Amino acid sequence: QRQNGLCSPPARRKMPISSAFPFESKFVDVHGSKMHYVEEGIGEPILFLHGNPTSSYLWRNIIPHAAKVGRAIAVDLIGMGKSDKPDISYSYDDHYGYLVGFIEALQLKKVTLVIHDWGSGLGFRYAHAHEDNVRGIAFMEASVRPLNFKDMPLDTRIMLPVVRTFPFGYLLIQVGNIFLSKLLHEMTLRKLAKEEIAAYNAPFPTIKSRKPVAQFPLEVPFDGKPVKNHSTVAGYSEWLKVTQMPKLFLNFSPGVLINKGMAEWIEKSLPNLTTVDCGAGKHFVQEDAPDLIGQKIVAWMSTQLSSQSEPSSRRIDMYKTRLWEAHGLHVACPDLDLVSATESQPSHAIL
Numbered sequence: 001q002r003q004n005g006l007c008s009p010p011a012r013r014k015m016p017i018s019s020a021f022p023f024e025s026k027f028v029d030v031h032g033s034k035m036h037y038v039e040e041g042i043g044e045p046i047l048f049l050h051g052n053p054t055s056s057y058l059w060r061n062i063i064p065h066a067a068k069v070g071r072a073i074a075v076d077l078i079g080m081g082k083s084d085k086p087d088i089s090y091s092y093d094d095h096y097g098y099l100v101g102f103i104e105a106l107q108l109k110k111v112t113l114v115i116h117d118w119g120s121g122l123g124f125r126y127a128h129a130h131e132d133n134v135r136g137i138a139f140m141e142a143s144v145r146p147l148n149f150k151d152m153p154l155d156t157r158i159m160l161p162v163v164r165t166f167p168f169g170y171l172l173i174q175v176g177n178i179f180l181s182k183l184l185h186e187m188t189l190r191k192l193a194k195e196e197i198a199a200y201n202a203p204f205p206t207i208k209s210r211k212p213v214a215q216f217p218l219e220v221p222f223d224g225k226p227v228k229n230h231s232t233v234a235g236y237s238e239w240l241k242v243t244q245m246p247k248l249f250l251n252f253s254p255g256v257l258i259n260k261g262m263a264e265w266i267e268k269s270l271p272n273l274t275t276v277d278c279g280a281g282k283h284f285v286q287e288d289a290p291d292l293i294g295q296k297i298v299a300w301m302s303t304q305l306s307s308q309s310e311p312s313s314r315r316i317d318m319y320k321t322r323l324w325e326a327h328g329l330h331v332a333c334p335d336l337d338l339v340s341a342t343e344s345q346p347s348h349a350i351l
């Protein structure tokens with residue numbers, strides 16, 4: 001349903017969008033490789049999942065909003081961002097296995113997912129298989145059901161068969177770097193700054209390093225193929241139509257993955273849905289309206305997920321546990337006084 005409190009006319013940011021990424025890089029071992037992530041805030045985890053060809057950098061101006069209401073975590077998918085690039089095929093199944101491993105390695109419980117692009121294909125899949133570990137899902141420009149070529153914009157219908165065919169896809173994506181040099185810009189309304197372009201390009205300096213970027217288009221289920229991926233997406237799509245899990249749909253127009261027809265289907269088909277009309281946007285909407293996205297996620301979590309939140313006493317104990325762990329100590333008694341531990345360390349050391 002559309003809720004007036006969340007669907008007021010969007011107020012666009014009037015100040016420049018920051019290119020800074022002011023977060024401490026963290027790494028965790030998953031299946032023998034290091035996966036990179038950043039985090040801010042405390043409380044229940046809010047996990048941000050990016051798509052192709054981006055990274056956790058995409059969420060840089062949204063994380064500070066989410067950190068006000070939880071532990072905001074943005075991970076780099078395997079082979080992307082600052083995560084390792086192991087010698088794997090980078091299939092849908094590969095990425096999903098590493099994502100599940102990441103969530104298990106960090107022992108994330110009662111996760112709120114914020115998903116986009118391929119991050120949605122992974123996030124919806126995870127929620128479908130681990131419904132008891134997901135509190136809610138916020139999505140934008142997402143893959144909510146298997147796609148048909150006829151539903152896509154003309155330029156996408158022309159481009160996709162080409163990039164899915166060897167050697168054209170290899171030449172365009174791995175050699176020509178078209179996703180970063182062309183598509184990223186064409187699917188963002190504003191002009192990206194040099195610093196932003198450099199940040200997105202940094203993980204992919206060579207032809208070999210762009211293998212994950214080139215594989216993603218081959219994994220997208222269009223018109224029933226690949227069969228296994230189509231089955232997976234169709235499965236979670238059917239689940240989305242029946243689950244009462246809270247959902248936030250951030251709708252941009254004209255969109256790419258979610259056009260007008262798809263948006264209408266989402267609103268008609270998905271229960272317990274809050275829709276926010278966010279105004280103009282193509283695909284990389286986080287680069288055009290980060291404050292709006294962050295504000296609407298916080299408002300939705302505060303209203304729709306507040307009843308599911310852990311008691312404040314539990315949140316305090318969680319804070320204490322993370323505080324003592326930051327000082328290299330095991331928490332034998334969570335009721336120990338915090339003051340003495342924090343006097344010698346800056347507050348950011350525990351976040």
